[in-house]
Every structure is written in structure tokens, then in C-alpha cells.
Amino acid sequence: MLESRRFVIIGFFALVGIIYLLRLFYLQVLDESYSIESSSNSIKRVIEIPFRGQIYDRTGKLIVYNTPVYDLLVTPYKARVDDTLRFCQVLGIERRDFDSLMNAASAYSRVKPSLFLRQLSKEDFASIQDIMVDYSGFEFAKSSLRTYTAPTLANTLGYVSEITKGQLEKQEEPYYRQSDYIGQSGIEKIYENELRGKRGTKFVMQNVSGVYKGPWKGGELDTMAVAGANLYSGIDLEVQQYADSLMVNKVGSVVAIEPKTGQIISMVSAPTYDPNILASRYFSKNYAALARNPYKPLFNRPVMASYRPGSTFKLIQALIGLQEGVITPESGFTHANCPVGCHNHPATGTVALGVMHSCNPYFYNVFRRIIYKNNIQNTFKASAVGLDAWHDAISKFGIGQRLGIDLPSEYKGNLPNKKYYDRFYGEYRWKFSNIYSLSIGEGELLITPLKMANVAAIIANRGYFYTPHVIHGIGDGKKVNPEFLVRHDTGVESHNFDPVIEGMIGAVEGGTARRSRVEGITIAGKTGTSQNKRGDDHSIFIAFAPAENPKIAIAVFVENAGAGGSAAAPIANLIIEKYLTRKITNKALEERMFKADLMSKVILPGQKKPISADSLKKKLISPDSVKKKPVVKPATTPAPKKQ
Structure with a gap:
């Protein structure tokens, strides 16, 4: 044992x-x-940062690409600078900048390399590369700068900037390091994982002075960086730039959609800015200037701004009324005992004429019939029950909810229901007389320009839509997000769209939008005038074309421009013609829209009158307004606070 x-x-x-x-x-x-x-001591591990994926328009034109640049890093405990003055002269910085940057690097880590100067061009790098060999502790790292082929789509594309401390701490996987760049808004943020690529690693030999001596083991252990996936958008760059030019000196939005796919053709947020000014070493200065601008060029109006839809909402009222059977295409109404006023127009004895002439009393009666199901009783309970049924039918058009576009911070808007009014009046203490303004798109309704462009796409498709999206393909295989292939039905039968579309065509041919009609193209459109507490009303127009085979649906909002036919309709119809024919026939209308300066009508919060146009222009930043600095600029890393 x-x-x-x-x-x-x-x-x-x-x-x-x-x-x-x-x-x-x-x-x-x-x-x-x-x-x-x-x-x-002799082998160094170098992280290779991949290029971000590029972004293309629907015709294959490049929108966003990468320009190679270099960052200068410092490891404080290795740093040796005997002649600080000469060192500063080489880099084009002040002595105080040098001290601040070294203190910041030491506060981060004395043994780890950190950013000293960012985004040196190839020319900058070539001019100082040999000289920097004399200064131990400093090294170069390849990087890239986002570059834009045209000064457009700033809010849609978004921007990249240095990752914040909070983002570093919250990342689910240890991918990013201090000084890394990350998408902060727009497409750059939503598709960050696809765009960023995969890091590579290489091992290099160096002597005691840190001088490169070649790859270790012939590079057999190196891994190549993999560039990010390219993105393919539905944007038509030519049309986008044309829409931008029409919205100069205006505040508002343009959203154009391909109805049969949901792809965004154009998206304008005005006023805007050149995206290149946030893709430079002057990011902090330029961002601060944009953030201070009272007209909020950083605010992405197509998906974030909220407006009352005005008369454009009458289209949905008509469709719900027809589907519910409370009206027929031949229904007519008098103006008697109607609390909403009417424009001076011929009789509206049909749905088509009601739409064509945008008759307020007509749609007051349509809404009343929807709420009471043709049993006209102005009672508290009947109003509440009818409103909830109306709410459910309207919500199928994407109103009062987020559509799910591939852009951040989409505003869902407001579509009131029984609970909404109960909070203000008490349960069963309100009735139709409290809510009738909803009939003409006013009252408590709030929508975004994106939603009204989607409504135009729904009518163009006669009852369905696909989630609007900017990117339709990812990577070489142009993979499509399956969510964008799901068809959403409104529950309105296709034949009920006939009288509404007839009225929309009539509005452009001889109604409220007749002054901006396009020869040779049948456009179905609807004007809207959104009430505004400060200054003139907002001009709205939604449309699709060609009416017989729709290829584009559009919504245009121009703040403080008055009636829908005065500004929004001409801009929309010019964009439609540009997209469908690549030319403009009505040069006089085009010139008038180019020259229209409507920003001077805008009254900002806290002001009693508009700012003059000249004063406004001084507040707007442009790339030309940024003065050229020396070729090398200190990084924006702040100096640590004194203890």
C-alpha cells in the first residue's frame, strides 16, 4: 500500500x-x-489603421473618399529635445504649444505613445521626416482624412472626429484607442462598424535610436489592415447639388425618394455647410462656429425638424374617408356652418375638386364624418372613440412614429389620440369642436419633411411604402439591409387613390401649384401652408412624377415663405424636372428661385423681427472663411488642469 x-x-x-x-x-x-x-528593445509592434470605406452615389460617382495624412506621436519618457526653439520652428508651433502638448501626453502616459500633432499632409511629412530622426521619442503614424468631392450632404453624411472619453469607456469591445477617429453623426455614425474596417499589425526592427531597420522575420507574422466596406447610396449627386443651389438663402428641407424602393434621391437641410470644414485639423474651431450659428446648420431638418403639415395632410384625410366609406369620390359639401374659412375658388362637389382647390370646409366635413362614422353626433364619447380609430388609420402612413431611416435622431413627430387630449381636458371632457383643426393639418399635428415625402411615395405607389433609406448597398456584394426590403401597407385599397391623384394633378395643372408646372411631365402635387407663430407661414409642397409611372416623390419645406405655391412648389417641380430630364426648361422660374432670399424673413426664437440678410451671411461659416494656418498645426489635446 x-x-x-x-x-x-x-x-x-x-x-x-x-x-x-x-x-x-x-x-x-x-x-x-x-x-x-x-x-x-529591438522589435516594435505597429498597429495599421485601415482606410474607412468610401461612399458612392446611385450613378457610381464618388461622394466621400480618404486622403492619406500622418500623425506625429510622442512617448514622453523617450522624448529628447535639446533645442526646443529649433524643434518648434521645424513644426511651426509656439513654445507654449510644445509645453502644453508634452504635459498632456505625460498626463496620459509616460510610457505609451500619444498624439502630438495630427493630420500632416504628405508634403508636410516629407519636409520634416529626416529632421525628426534627430529627436528620439517621436514617431509618425499613417492616418487618413475624410475628403468630399462636393460641398454637399453635410448633415446626411455626418462627420468623424476623435473618440471621446465617454465613448472609450462605453465601447462593448476593446477596439478603439485614445485619439482614434469614429463616426459621430449621419451615415458615418450609423454605418461605423461597416466603414471602419479591420486593423492590421506589423512587426518592425529598429535600433536603440528608434530608426527603422526593416520588417521582422520578413513580415511573416504581419497581418494586413482591411479597408472598410464601401457604401452605395441612392443619392443622385447631380440632383443633390442642384437642390442645394435652389435652397441657398433659405431655411428648410428637401427630401426626394424613389417610391418603388424607398431609396433617398436627395436630402437637403438648409442652411448647410461644406463637410470639408469638419474634416480638417481645424475641426474644433469650425464646429464651435457652426454650433453658435443661430440658424443651426448642424441641425438635420429633414429628419429632426417638426412642422404642422397644413393642407398636404388633406390627402390622407381623403384617403381614410374613402377607405372607411364615409365619403365617395362624388361626395360634395357646402360651406354652411363651417368654422374654418375657405379660399376663393369654384365649387368642390367631388374629392378631386376638394384636393385641387384645397378646400378647408370640404375636409372639415370629411374629418367630421370619419370621427363620427357618418352618425353626426357631437358627443364626448363618440369623439374619443372616433379619434382613436382615426389615429390608428393615420399611423399606417408612418405619421406619429419613426420610419426607421438609416440616420440618427429621427423625430417621430406627434399624432394626437384620446389619451393626448385627456391629459389636457380630462377624460370625456372634450369633443369634435376641440379638435377640428386636425382636419386641415393644423392643431397638435407635427410631422417631419421626411414623413411627408414618404406620404407622397405612398400615394405614388397607391397604398404602400418601403422604409426610406440613404444606403442601399454595403460592400462589394452591395448587401442590402433586409429591413429596407419589407413592404409596409397602409390598408387603403388602390382604387381609392384615383380621385386623390386626379385632384393632385389638377392642383399642378390648374390649381394652387399651377404657376410652377413643367411642360411634358405630368406632376401630381399638393401645396400646404403651415401656420407659424413667428413671422410668415411656412411653404410646403409634396408631389410625385410622372403621375402615370412615378419615379420620384418629393417634399419641400421653406420656412417663412408663405403659401405652398410661392416657394416650395417651384423648387420641387424644378428638382423633379432635373431628375427626370437632366435639364431645365423654365429658366425664368429657375432664376427666380436662385435669387430668392427668404432667410431675411426668418424670425429666430427670442427675436421680434427678422435678421437682415447681410447680417445673417456674416454668421454663416464657409471653407473660404477659414484662414490658412502654417502647414503644421498642434493637436487639439487640451493641457491637463493644474493641481
Whole structure:
């Protein structure tokens, strides 16, 4: 018994010894990482940052690409600068900048490299590369700068900037490091994981002075950086730039959609800015200037701004009334006992004429019939029950909810229901006389320009829509997000769209939008005038064309421009013609819209009157307004606070 225990103990220690020897053999012979660590004085591990994916328009034109640049890094404990004055002269910085940057780097880590100067061009790098060999502790790292082929789509594309401390701490996987760049808004943010690519690693040999001596082991352990996936958008760059030009000196939005796919053709937020000014070493200065601008060029109006839809909402009222059977295409109404006023127009004895002439009393009666299901009783309970049914039918058009576009911060708007009014009046203490303004798109309704462009697409498709989206393809295979292939039905049968579309065509041919009709193209449109507490009303127009085979649906909002036919309709119809024919026939109308300066009508919060146009222009930033600095600029890393 004792003898067997002795063999067990000996066997146990022998096994431990064998395991120890095998582990030692693995670490010293097989495991390359151990060899790399043990040779840290002569072998350096370099992280390769991949290029971000590029972005293309629907015709294959490049919108966003990368320009190679270099960042200068410093490792404080290795840094040796005997002649600080000469060093500063080489880099084009002040002595105080040098001290501040070195203090900031030391506060981060004395043994880890951190950013000293960012975004040196190839020319900058070439001019100082040889000189920097004399200064140990400094090294260059390849980087890239987002570059835009045209000064457009700033809010839609978004921007990239240095990752914040909060973002570093919250990241789910340890991918980003200090000074890395990350998409902060727009497409750059939504598709960050696809755009960022995959980091690479290479091992290089260097001498005691840090001078590069070639790849270690011929680079057999290196891994290549993989560039981010390219994105393919539905944007038509030519049409986008044309829409931008029409919205100069105006506040508002343009959203154009391809009805049969949901792809965004154009998206304008005005006033805007050149995206290149946030893709430079002057990011902090330019961002601060944009943030201070009272007209909020950083605010993405197509998906974030809220307006009352005005008369454009009458289209949905008509469709719900027809689907519910409370009206027919031949229904007509008088103006008697109607609390909403009417424009001076011929009789509206049909749905088509009601739409064509945008008759307020007509749609007051339509809404009343929807709420009471043709049993006209102005009671509290009937109003509440009818409103909730109306709310459910309207919500199928995407109103009062987020559509799910691939852009951040989409505003869902407001579509009131029973609970909404109960909070203000008390349960069953309100009735139709409290809510009738909803009939003509006023009252508590709030929508975004994106939603009204989607309504135009729904009518163009006669009852359905696909989630609007900017990007329709990801990577070489142009993979499509499956969410954008789901068809959403409104529950309105296709034949009920006939009288509404007839009225929309009539509005452009001889009604409220007749002054901006386009020869040779049948456009179905509807004007709207959104009430505004400050200054003139907002001008709205939604449309699609060609009416017989729709290829574009559009919504245009121009703040403080008055009636829908005065500004929004001409801009929309010019964009439609540009997209469908690549030319403009009505040059006089085009010139008038180019020259229209409507920003001077805008009354900002806290003001009693508009700002003059000249004063406003001084507040807007442009790339030309940024003065050229020396070729090398200090990084924006702040100096640490004094204890």
C-alpha cells in the first residue's frame, strides 16, 4: 500500500514537471508573442489603421473618399529635445504649444505613445521626416482624412472626429484607442462598424535610436489592415447639388425618394455647410462656429425638424374617408356652418375638386364624418372613440412614429389620440369642436419633411411604402439591409387613390401649384401652408412624377415663405424636372428661385423681427472663411488642469 502511494506521488511530480517543460518549450520555441515581448528593445509592434470605406452615389460617382495624412506621436519618457526653439520652428508651433502638448501626453502616459500633432499632409511629412530622426521619442503614424468631392450632404453624411472619453469607456469591445477617429453623426455614425474596417499589425526592427531597420522575420507574422466596406447610396449627386443651389438663402428641407424602393434621391437641410470644414485639423474651431450659428446648420431638418403639415395632410384625410366609406369620390359639401374659412375658388362637389382647390370646409366635413362614422353626433364619447380609430388609420402612413431611416435622431413627430387630449381636458371632457383643426393639418399635428415625402411615395405607389433609406448597398456584394426590403401597407385599397391623384394633378395643372408646372411631365402635387407663430407661414409642397409611372416623390419645406405655391412648389417641380430630364426648361422660374432670399424673413426664437440678410451671411461659416494656418498645426489635446 505504501509502495503504491510512493509511485503515485512520484508520478504526480513527474507529470507536473513534464507539463512545466512543455509549457516552457511552447513559450520559448513555439509562441512567437513571447519572442516578440522578449525582444521589445529591438522589435516594435505597429498597429495599421485601415482606410474607412468610401461612399458612392446611385450613378457610381464618388461622394466621400480618404486622403492619406500622418500623425506625429510622442512617448514622453523617450522624448529628447535639446533645442526646443529649433524643434518648434521645424513644426511651426509656439513654445507654449510644445509645453502644453508634452504635459498632456505625460498626463496620459509616460510610457505609451500619444498624439502630438495630427493630420500632416504628405508634403508636410516629407519636409520634416529626416529632421525628426534627430529627436528620439517621436514617431509618425499613417492616418487618413475624410475628403468630399462636393460641398454637399453635410448633415446626411455626418462627420468623424476623435473618440471621446465617454465613448472609450462605453465601447462593448476593446477596439478603439485614445485619439482614434469614429463616426459621430449621419451615415458615418450609423454605418461605423461597416466603414471602419479591420486593423492590421506589423512587426518592425529598429535600433536603440528608434530608426527603422526593416520588417521582422520578413513580415511573416504581419497581418494586413482591411479597408472598410464601401457604401452605395441612392443619392443622385447631380440632383443633390442642384437642390442645394435652389435652397441657398433659405431655411428648410428637401427630401426626394424613389417610391418603388424607398431609396433617398436627395436630402437637403438648409442652411448647410461644406463637410470639408469638419474634416480638417481645424475641426474644433469650425464646429464651435457652426454650433453658435443661430440658424443651426448642424441641425438635420429633414429628419429632426417638426412642422404642422397644413393642407398636404388633406390627402390622407381623403384617403381614410374613402377607405372607411364615409365619403365617395362624388361626395360634395357646402360651406354652411363651417368654422374654418375657405379660399376663393369654384365649387368642390367631388374629392378631386376638394384636393385641387384645397378646400378647408370640404375636409372639415370629411374629418367630421370619419370621427363620427357618418352618425353626426357631437358627443364626448363618440369623439374619443372616433379619434382613436382615426389615429390608428393615420399611423399606417408612418405619421406619429419613426420610419426607421438609416440616420440618427429621427423625430417621430406627434399624432394626437384620446389619451393626448385627456391629459389636457380630462377624460370625456372634450369633443369634435376641440379638435377640428386636425382636419386641415393644423392643431397638435407635427410631422417631419421626411414623413411627408414618404406620404407622397405612398400615394405614388397607391397604398404602400418601403422604409426610406440613404444606403442601399454595403460592400462589394452591395448587401442590402433586409429591413429596407419589407413592404409596409397602409390598408387603403388602390382604387381609392384615383380621385386623390386626379385632384393632385389638377392642383399642378390648374390649381394652387399651377404657376410652377413643367411642360411634358405630368406632376401630381399638393401645396400646404403651415401656420407659424413667428413671422410668415411656412411653404410646403409634396408631389410625385410622372403621375402615370412615378419615379420620384418629393417634399419641400421653406420656412417663412408663405403659401405652398410661392416657394416650395417651384423648387420641387424644378428638382423633379432635373431628375427626370437632366435639364431645365423654365429658366425664368429657375432664376427666380436662385435669387430668392427668404432667410431675411426668418424670425429666430427670442427675436421680434427678422435678421437682415447681410447680417445673417456674416454668421454663416464657409471653407473660404477659414484662414490658412502654417502647414503644421498642434493637436487639439487640451493641457491637463493644474493641481
